[in-house]
Amino acid sequence: MNIPIEEIKKELEARLPDVKFRPVRDSLLIEDPEDLPQVALFLKESPKFLLDYLSSVTGADYLDYLESVYHLYSMAKKQGPVVLRVRVTKSHTAVPSPINGSKTEAGAVQGPRDIKKIKAGKVPSLVSIYRSAELQEREAFDTFGIIYEGHPDPRRLFMWEEFQGHPLRKDYQQEDTEVLETTDIAWLEARGIKVPDEMKEKAKALHAAGLRALAQKPEKPRAG
Amino acid sequence: MTLFGWGVLKGMGVTFKNFLTSYFRKPDEGGIFTVQYPEEREGTAENYRNFPFLVYDGAPEKIRCVACGICERECPPKCIHIEMELDAAGKPARKPAVFDIDYGLCMNCGMCEEVCPFDSIFMDHAFEVAAPERQIGLVRHKKELLKSNEYFREIRPALASAIDQKRKAVEEKKKAAAQPASSQSSGGTGSL
Amino acid sequence: MLEINFGPQHPSTHGVFRMTVQLEGEKICGLKPVFGYLHRNHEQIAENLPYAAIMTYTDRLDYVNALSNNFGYALTVEKLAGLEVPERAQYIRIIMAELARIVNHIAVIGFMLNDLGAFFTPLLYAFRERERILDLFEAVTGSRLMNNYFCFSGVKRDLTDANLAVIKKMILKFPAFLEEFEALLTKNEILCMRCQNIGILSGETATNAGITGPVLRASGVNYDIRKVDRYGIYDRFDFKIPLGQKGDVYDRFYVRVLEIRESLKILDQALTQIPQGEIINKKSLSILKMPRNFKPPVGEAYGRVESPKGELGFYVVSDGTPQPWRYHVRAPSLINLTVLEEMCLGQKIADAIIILGSIDIVLGETDR
Numbered sequence: 001m002n003i004p005i006e007e008i009k010k011e012l013e014a015r016l017p018d019v020k021f022r023p024v025r026d027s028l029l030i031e032d033p034e035d036l037p038q039v040a041l042f043l044k045e046s047p048k049f050l051l052d053y054l055s056s057v058t059g060a061d062y063l064d065y066l067e068s069v070y071h072l073y074s075m076a077k078k079q080g081p082v083v084l085r086v087r088v089t090k091s092h093t094a095v096p097s098p099i100n101g102s103k104t105e106a107g108a109v110q111g112p113r114d115i116k117k118i119k120a121g122k123v124p125s126l127v128s129i130y131r132s133a134e135l136q137e138r139e140a141f142d143t144f145g146i147i148y149e150g151h152p153d154p155r156r157l158f159m160w161e162e163f164q165g166h167p168l169r170k171d172y173q174q175e176d177t178e179v180l181e182t183t184d185i186a187w188l189e190a191r192g193i194k195v196p197d198e199m200k201e202k203a204k205a206l207h208a209a210g211l212r213a214l215a216q217k218p219e220k221p222r223a224g
Numbered sequence: 225m226t227l228f229g230w231g232v233l234k235g236m237g238v239t240f241k242n243f244l245t246s247y248f249r250k251p252d253e254g255g256i257f258t259v260q261y262p263e264e265r266e267g268t269a270e271n272y273r274n275f276p277f278l279v280y281d282g283a284p285e286k287i288r289c290v291a292c293g294i295c296e297r298e299c300p301p302k303c304i305h306i307e308m309e310l311d312a313a314g315k316p317a318r319k320p321a322v323f324d325i326d327y328g329l330c331m332n333c334g335m336c337e338e339v340c341p342f343d344s345i346f347m348d349h350a351f352e353v354a355a356p357e358r359q360i361g362l363v364r365h366k367k368e369l370l371k372s373n374e375y376f377r378e379i380r381p382a383l384a385s386a387i388d389q390k391r392k393a394v395e396e397k398k399k400a401a402a403q404p405a406s407s408q409s410s411g412g413t414g415s416l
Numbered sequence: 417m418l419e420i421n422f423g424p425q426h427p428s429t430h431g432v433f434r435m436t437v438q439l440e441g442e443k444i445c446g447l448k449p450v451f452g453y454l455h456r457n458h459e460q461i462a463e464n465l466p467y468a469a470i471m472t473y474t475d476r477l478d479y480v481n482a483l484s485n486n487f488g489y490a491l492t493v494e495k496l497a498g499l500e501v502p503e504r505a506q507y508i509r510i511i512m513a514e515l516a517r518i519v520n521h522i523a524v525i526g527f528m529l530n531d532l533g534a535f536f537t538p539l540l541y542a543f544r545e546r547e548r549i550l551d552l553f554e555a556v557t558g559s560r561l562m563n564n565y566f567c568f569s570g571v572k573r574d575l576t577d578a579n580l581a582v583i584k585k586m587i588l589k590f591p592a593f594l595e596e597f598e599a600l601l602t603k604n605e606i607l608c609m610r611c612q613n614i615g616i617l618s619g620e621t622a623t624n625a626g627i628t629g630p631v632l633r634a635s636g637v638n639y640d641i642r643k644v645d646r647y648g649i650y651d652r653f654d655f656k657i658p659l660g661q662k663g664d665v666y667d668r669f670y671v672r673v674l675e676i677r678e679s680l681k682i683l684d685q686a687l688t689q690i691p692q693g694e695i696i697n698k699k700s701l702s703i704l705k706m707p708r709n710f711k712p713p714v715g716e717a718y719g720r721v722e723s724p725k726g727e728l729g730f731y732v733v734s735d736g737t738p739q740p741w742r743y744h745v746r747a748p749s750l751i752n753l754t755v756l757e758e759m760c761l762g763q764k765i766a767d768a769i770i771i772l773g774s775i776d777i778v779l780g781e782t783d784r
Contacts, residue, residue: 025716052623053639056718056729056746069731071718071746075623075637078644081718132626134754135451136746143459158452158783168460231603238600239537257544269555271573298707300469333472333564338572338704347558 003049003079011049016042027069027083033123036086040129043072043082050076054130057137059144061170066090066146068123086123088146090169125151143168182207270380273334273347275327278369279376287370288344291320295336295345303329304336323366328358343387349379417445424453428531428769431779435756435768442764447757451750454783462743467493468567468707470743475562477745478781480523481516483553484723486566491647492719492730497712499569499700504693506649508571511583511686512556512563513648513721514679518590519549520724520776521630521672521679522597528669528773529601532610538600545593552582568703568710570696580687587683594676602670611666615759615771618663625754629726631775634671635663641722652689653682668774708738716742725749725776745784749777 005023012019012028019039020031030036043051051072060067065087073080125148126133137148138157145166148154156163165172180188182203185195242254249255259266280287291308309321336345348371355361377384423434432453438446458477462470474489475482487509494501501509523546526539550560556579557565557572565572575583601607617627619635632639640657642650658674660667696704703710712734720729726748733742752775760768 054626055720055727056731056744058731058742058744058746060733060742060744071729071731075639078639083718130626131621131624131754132751134625135750139750156452158455160452167457168463226603229605231605231608235600235604238596242541257547269551269558271556271558272554273558298466298469300465300472331472332559332562333469333475334558335469335472335707339707341705 003082005082008043008049008082011046012039012042015046024085027085030084030086033068033086033088036084037124037126037129039084040070040072040126044129049079049082050074051080051082052076053080054126054132055081057126057133057140059140059146059168061090061144061168063170064090066144068140068146070126088123089121090145122147122149124149127151142166145169179203179206268349268351270382272349273337274332274351275330275348275353275364276325276336276345276369277348277371278323278366279344279346279373280370281373284370287319288342289320289323290318290342290344291316291323292342294339294341298335298339300333300335301329301331303327303331320366323369324363325369326363327353328362343391346376346380346383422768424450429772430527430777431782433772433777433779433782435772437760437765437768439765442766444760444763444765444768447760447768449753449756451783454779456784458745458784459743463740466707466738467710467712467740468703470740471566472562472564475564476780477747477784478723478725478728478749478778479561480778481520481724482561482563483512483516483557483565484520484721484728486563487513487648488719488721488723488728489730490566490568491721492717492732493568493712495719496715496717496732496734497568497710500697501569502694502697503691504574505570505695507686507690508575508695509566510648510650510653511575511683511690512553512565512571514682514686515549515552515583517679517724518676519546521676522546524724524773524776525597525601525669525672528665528770528776529607531769531773532607534601534607538597541593541597541600545590548586552579552586555579555582567696567700569700570694572696572704574695575690580690583683584687587680587687590680591677594673598673602673608666610767610770611669611774612664613662614665614763614767615774616662616664617755617759621755621758622663626751627726627755628748629722629724629752629776630671630675631668631726631752633657634660634667636660641720641727645720647719647721650682653685655679655681665770665774711736711738720746723748725778725781726752745781747781747784749779749781750783753777753782 005026005028008028009021009023012021016035016038019035021028021035021039022031023029028039030039040054043049051074053073053075054070055073056069056071058069060069066089068086068088070084071080072082072084123146125137127137127148128150133148134151134153135157137151138153138155140146141148141151141154142156142158143166155161159167167174180195180199180203185200185203188195245254246256251257278287278289291306293306293308296302296304296306303326305322305324305326306320307322309317309319311317332347334347337347353362373384373388377388418439420437420439421434422437423429424432429435434450434453436446436448436450437444456476458473462473465473471486471489474485477485490509493499522542526542529538530536553563554560556575557563617631617635619632619637622632622635623637627635628639628641636659638657638659641647642655643657655678658671658678660671714734714736716731716733718729718731720727722728727746728748729746731742731744731746732740735741756772756775759771763771
């Protein structure tokens with residue numbers, strides 16, 4: 001059973017007049033991510049919708065911005081889905097270093113907040129409202145680099161802790177595992193493994209040029 | 225309230241029954257279900273698909289494949305490599321010079337079979353594929369991949385006969401189309 | 417306090433799954449699951465493939481019942497592109513999906529008992545029956561596990577009358593096997609003592625943590641997507657949703673046994689109702705022949721099915737090209753592990769293994 005988006009829009013406008021949102025493809029785009037927990041809590045508690053079950057949290061990369069998409073259902077009323085989405089900028093998302101637990105400060109929002117343009121760099125975490133977001137937000141952070149503020153355990157989910165970058169972003173470049181870099185060689189030699197001179201020279205040349213060993217992008221058959 | 229331990233005894237009864245019946249009954253009715261594999265074998269189903277192979281009609285030179293490269297492009301793990309054969313004039317001969325399939329990469333999905341417009345590549349039933357080295361043994365070349373239409377008919381009779389009929393019909397149609405055309409053209413020259 | 421690493425190479429973790437467990441004596445006082453040992457970036461692989469080719473990769477998600485994954489993905493893309501499915505294909509889909517559910521549930525019960533110490537006897541009884549179904553899968557789909565059977569708006573091969581007769585025979589025989597299986601297990605005192613009151617999960621926590629499938633229903637929440645969404649043609653069949661009371665390991669075990677019985681009911685009805693006709697929409701045949709020419713309109717779709725593990729969702733965003741712009745899998749195996757720590761706290765280390773076994777994870781889906 002579907003809940004018409006107009007109904008939710010009407011209800012939200014009446015009850016939460018401060019929240020700015022607009023419909024995008026059968027879903028609600030909440031302009032300011034800071035309002036997301038408010039909206040989610042309202043939808044969860046309101047007796048009309050009772051959306052008590054957060055089915056899916058995922059990210060998406062739309063080149064200029066990142067999106068976090070939420071699919072809400074109601075187990076009590078057996079209806080849904082209601083799709084919420086928020087947009088965040090790409091540049092502000094930094095990798096928190098999980099080893100010492102301190103987060104790299106993501107760039108603060110500068111200037112007056114303009115609702116029309118996406119300025120937010122972080123999304124507030126929904127874990128306190130829906131626990132099902134716990135692992136899924138970690139996954140979205142891992143693969144897209146969307147930072148969920150207030151997440152109890154903001155580590156990567158699939159990749160190892162030292163991994164750099166976010167593999168599902170469209171601008172992600174894969175490392176070439178065949179070519180060693182200077183740091184790799186240092187690591188190997190510290191463990192008493194001999195590295196051929198050829199590889200060392202290649203690594204030095206790369207280091208001098210300030211490049212990383214990136215894999216050739218596979219030929220993308222996007223043209224169809 | 226039943227006796228404590230009755231459930232365990234009942235369970236033991238089930239295993240004991242299974243133990244006994246395994247000696248007397250047929251496999252389908254509770255007998256020994258397993259097959260001693262290398263000595264005994266169960267046949268494979270007709271639709272069973274393993275690694276792909278290429279079909280030829282009659283002699284290996286009459287290969288159906290025209291090296292169009294559709295399977296190469298559509299193969300999800302990209303395990304097929306095709307090179308077109310060139311004739312003396314340097315024009316494509318519509319025949320593969322190189323046709324390699326890396327069995328180490330192939331995931332037996334059957335997409336090559338689905339997309340092939342020339343009914344040339346099909347999934348084999350042979351599953352005992354092993355090689356000591358990946359690069360040498362598991363990359364199969366054209367020579368090893370070629371198998372006759374008779375073999376194909378043997379392993380997948382229903383599909384093979386359907387395809388044979390289809391090909392026959394197409395050929396007859398071609399012939400029928402060629403005959404009036406040739407007679408017309410000859411008639412044309414005659415009138416000149 | 418002792419901290420040990422459970423896995424990744426441990427037979428009872430059902431794959432390469434790792435938990436860091438903090439122990440006090442034998443009591444668990446902390447547990448953190450660690451993921452990613454089988455991570456293949458399924459989503460990125462899919463984003464570089466045409467829609468039809470992704471179907472082959474969905475088999476590799478939950479490799480115990482590939483047909484449910486096929487069903488979910490086919491449903492999503494049909495929603496996205498607005499494709500129609502012929503009547504006979506709908507029935508075939510239901511039949512195959514329910515057979516896959518039976519395969520999954522008996523395998524899971526067998527493996528769970530293996531974890532419990534009932535070494536291999538119940539598992540092999542279960543595998544004997546599973547084998548018959550897998551033989552049928554081989555005859556119909558061409559493969560035992562990696563079926564790759566569904567296609568957009570239909571299925572790839574027809575069920576012949578001989579296949580249908582085999583299924584019919586199987587359904588008639590299956591209840592006898594279940595009786596035997598239950599005689600062996602359900603009232604067994606050892607099983608009851610090991611499973612009852614272990615790993616209790618309340619319905620409220622389960623709902624909030626997004627737990628789905630038999631684990632949720634064992635906690636007493638009546639939520640089955642087959643009944644809620646009525647996807648495919650599930651609205652035509654008469655079946656019940658078995659519910660548990662306590663939400664312990666025993667309930668999860670028994671709910672699965674009952675679900676097999678309900679699946680048999682659905683199969684029985686589907687076999688009597690199945691009509692003759694096309695198995696694939698004529699308009700969609702070209703998708704099979706030329707996968708790269710299939711370009712769904714710009715938009716997005718979220719489709720979900722009740723896989724035997726829980727809600728399996730696919731989120732696909734199309735940008736009008738042959739490849740999806742974004743493809744996401746909502747994996748029940750992963751999300752059902754959210755509450756693993758809570759269920760294990762205060763239990764013995766040996767119970768953690770059965771609790772994990774009763775959640776029913778497949779690492780191909782958890783790590784993707």
